[in-house]
Amino acid sequence: MSNFLFNEFEPVSAKEWKQKIQVDLKGADYNETLLWKTNEGITVKPFYHNDEYVSLTTETNVKKFSICQSVFVDNEKTANKLVIDALNRGATAIQFEANEPFNIEILLENVIASGxxxxxxxxxxxxxLSLDFINELLEKTKNRKIFLNIDPIGNLAKSGNWFTxxxxxxxDILKNILLKTSENVSVLAVDVSLYQNAGATMxxxxxxxxxHVNEYFNFILNDNVTSSAVEKPIQFNFAVGSNYFFEIAKLRAFRYLFSLLCQEYNFNTESHIFTTPSLRxxxxxxxxxxxxxxxxxxxSAILxxxxxxxxAAYDSFFHKSNEFGERIARNQLLILQNESYLNEASQIADGSYYIEALTEQIAExxxxxxxxxxxxxxxVKQLIEGTIQRKIEESAQKEQEQFNNGELILLGT
Incomplete structure (x- = not known):
């Protein structure tokens, strides 16, 4: 096994490959025939080669992704039963969504034991956003790894208003929470899925x-919040669409740039990426x-x-909660994790010339x-002025026009 088969062949340079392709095109223009440009302004080539290979450092400690079941808390007892069932059927993490404070003891009864x-x-x-409720939650979930997912700027972007x-x-509420939480509690979050679902390019x-996260970093520096507050992971909520390789590169590019941003502040902060399928x-x-x-x-999210x-359950658009759809959604992830062996290695996309090239261009x-x-x-200034919203709307309208004109095709609608 120490003899490598391909050592018997002479290496072929990128220039030689391109020349061979041009011969096979029989006079057709290489650029017009085989190159295409995306809405991100990235030109995709027909092949990628080691001659042009650039690897960005996108290290992550992720070795095995968690399978999360999201549950909306409308009735604590009902939500509790759904959670315990999900944990018994393969979920390894739970997300609770709520519009108002709830009874924590009823909701979490036997949940921690099940998981x-x-x-x-x-x-x-x-x-x-309620400081009293957060304090009660922290008291009743001591020594547990929890993610509070607090994102006032995300609420501003979504609703046009601050929580209060x-x-x-x-x-001020955020500062109070940051100062009193233990190291096993992640407080801050950035809702990037909002921008994807609204039509933003990658x-x-x-x-x-x-x-978005830089606004929180500036707040921590300028408002006398201890630097230890950012040594806890920050949760980034991403939505992933159907552009398979680009979505892989998007997440990798973000991790790379976030690490650079942390270096500029001298922060030792990890990005914790929470991913859901796109709604678009x-x-x-x-x-x-x-x-x-x-x-x-x-x-794409895993890679x-x-x-x-x-x-997301396949029927989540018209069923608020459907046991069958949610079970199928978990089983999809279980198959990817255990039968496709995507939990057996980290940095799976490393070394792919195409993905590395996309990662570099998206990051740049x-x-x-x-x-x-x-x-x-x-x-925040651009949000209040409407600049961010306008740019996302322009991107969404451009994509819609491409669908209308037949430049983009969505099968199965």
Whole structure:
């Protein structure tokens, strides 16, 4: 096994490959025939070669992704039963979403015991901000790894308002939480999925994620918040679409740029990537096609280095909660994890010339947008002025026009 078969062949350079392709084209223009440009401004070539190989450092500690079941808390007892069932059927993490404070004891009854063997991680998604409720939650989940997912800027981007109608009050509550939480509690989050689902390009998503979290970094530095507050992982919520290789590269590019941003601040902060399938391409009329889309999207999320993946049920558009659909969604991830062996290695996409090239280009273009945002006053300023919303709308309209004109095709609708 020490003899390598391909040593018997002479290496072929990128120049030689291109010359051979041009001969086979029989006079057709190479650039017009085989090159295509994406909405991100990236030119995709017909082949990629070691001669042009550039590897960005996108190291991650992720060795095995968690399978997360998301549960909306409307009735604590009902939600509790759903969670315990999910844990018994393969889920290794739980996300609770709530619009208002709830009874923590009823919700978590027997939940921690059910997930104890799996080192259960608890994620929360609050559509409100209450210091008293957070304090109670922290008291009743001591010594557990939890992610509070607090993102006042994300609420501003989504609703146009701060949680408390005041930036100062929102950030004062955030400061209080940051100062009193233990090292096993992740407080901050950045909702990048909002931008993807609204129509932002992948370059915009990465740039806005950086600018978004940079607002929190500036707050920590300027408001006398201890630097230990950012030594806890920050949760980044990404949505992944059907552009398979680009989505892998998007997550890798973000990790790379985030590590650079942390170096600039001298912060030792990890990015914790929580991924869900995109909402933009799901269909109501041929909903079984959603199974195919979510499968490839979850694969992109895993290969891109996600820490946790929460799959969407194929019928989630018209069923608020459906046991069969949610079980199938978990089983998709279990198959990818255990039968496709995607949990057996980390950095699976390393060494792919195509993915590495896409990663580099997305990172380069996103960094340029990020710098432009910072030069013009920062992310919150552009949100309030409507600049971010306008740019995302332009991207979404451009994509819609491409569908209308037949330049882009979405099968199975």
């Amino acid at each position: 104890a063997k799996q080192s259960l991680q608890l994620y929360f998604k609050f559509n409100f 109608q005041s930036k100062e009050k929102d950030f 370059v915009q998503q990465v740039a806005y994620a950086l600018a 391409n799901k269909t109501l009329y041929d909903y079984n096609v959603n199974l195919l889309r979510t499968t490839t999207e979850c694969m 891109g280095g996600s820490d946790v993946v929460s799959n 273009k996103a960094l340029a947008i990020f710098k432009d945002i910072e030069k013009t006053g920062g992310f």
